[in-house]
Amino acid sequence: MTKNLSAEPSIVIIIDYFGAWPVWFPLFLESCRYNPTINWIIHTDCNFNHFKIENVSFKFMTKDDYVKNVNKKLNLDFTFSNNYKLCDLKPMYGKLYENEIKNYDFYGYGDVDIIYGNITNFYTKNVFKHFVVSTHVWCISGHLALFKNTKWIRNSFKRFK
DSSP states (O other), X not given: OOOOTTSOOOEEEEEEEOSOOOTTHHHHHHHHHTOTXXXXXXXXXSOOTTOOOTTEEEEEOOHHHHHHHHHHHHTOOOOOSSGGGGGGGGGGXXXXXXXXXXXXXXXXXXXXXXXXXXXHHHSOTTGGGSSEEESOSSSOOSSEXXXXXXXXXXXXXXXXX
16 A cells, blocks of 8 residues: 655545535635645535546535444444534544545545645655654644554544543
8 A cells, every 4th residue: 555655655635524615615726736746535515516626536425424424434423513523533534534545655634724835845755754744743733634544543543532
């Protein structure tokens, strides 16, 4: 699964978003377009048919289907009435989306209220020697974090109550 890291690592960023797209969403997508070596997968119930960005793929799912998938895959009793509660699941994305990320060296999560600059200008090969890449030193950031795609990392959320 993992390639030689002397080459640029393969990266996928996952975003779960339900409701209506914010007005700035096209700007967010443009910032994804300008990071062509990074792929994004967005799970959503929003209409995405008019967005055509080569490195962004959309997967349609209803909130009900999303909850069923989370509960089945993670053996939880998860429900949410506020979309912000989806953030609670970010540490579990490695397990939740194991099949979708299996061909990537790193997976991570992001937010749609970010305009990304050139990510690989900052996250260089040297940075990818680490198992966790975050924009904060003191905690794992919620707006962008990347994780080495290993079984140990994908299951690390299980070590916490």
